[in-house]
Amino acid sequence: MARKRYSDEMVRQVLRDVENGAAIGDVAKRYGIAEATYYRWRIRYGPAAAMRGKSLKELEEENRRLRHLFTEAALETAKLRRQIEQMSVDKD
Numbered sequence: 001m002a003r004k005r006y007s008d009e010m011v012r013q014v015l016r017d018v019e020n021g022a023a024i025g026d027v028a029k030r031y032g033i034a035e036a037t038y039y040r041w042r043i044r045y046g047p048a049a050a051m052r053g054k055s056l057k058e059l060e061e062e063n064r065r066l067r068h069l070f071t072e073a074a075l076e077t078a079k080l081r082r083q084i085e086q087m088s089v090d091k092d
Contacts, residue, residue: 006033010031011041011045012045013031014027014033014038014041015041015042015046017030018042024038
């Protein structure tokens, strides 16, 4: 018996449905696939698969960049909170 091919869009939709909270068994029934097929797709096409293509150096650089962005956002938030506090003190 020949293996059935599923479109990339269908695979992504199945993974999205489960990621959004649907039960694996329900999703498998809805799309007519075996639960084992879902797990195989999750390994092959899930978030971990996306990370496989990146080198350690790329991941470290992305991590550094994101930490920098987070620090900037935290500093901006603290600055805005101080300004709000100052405004409320000035009103009194």
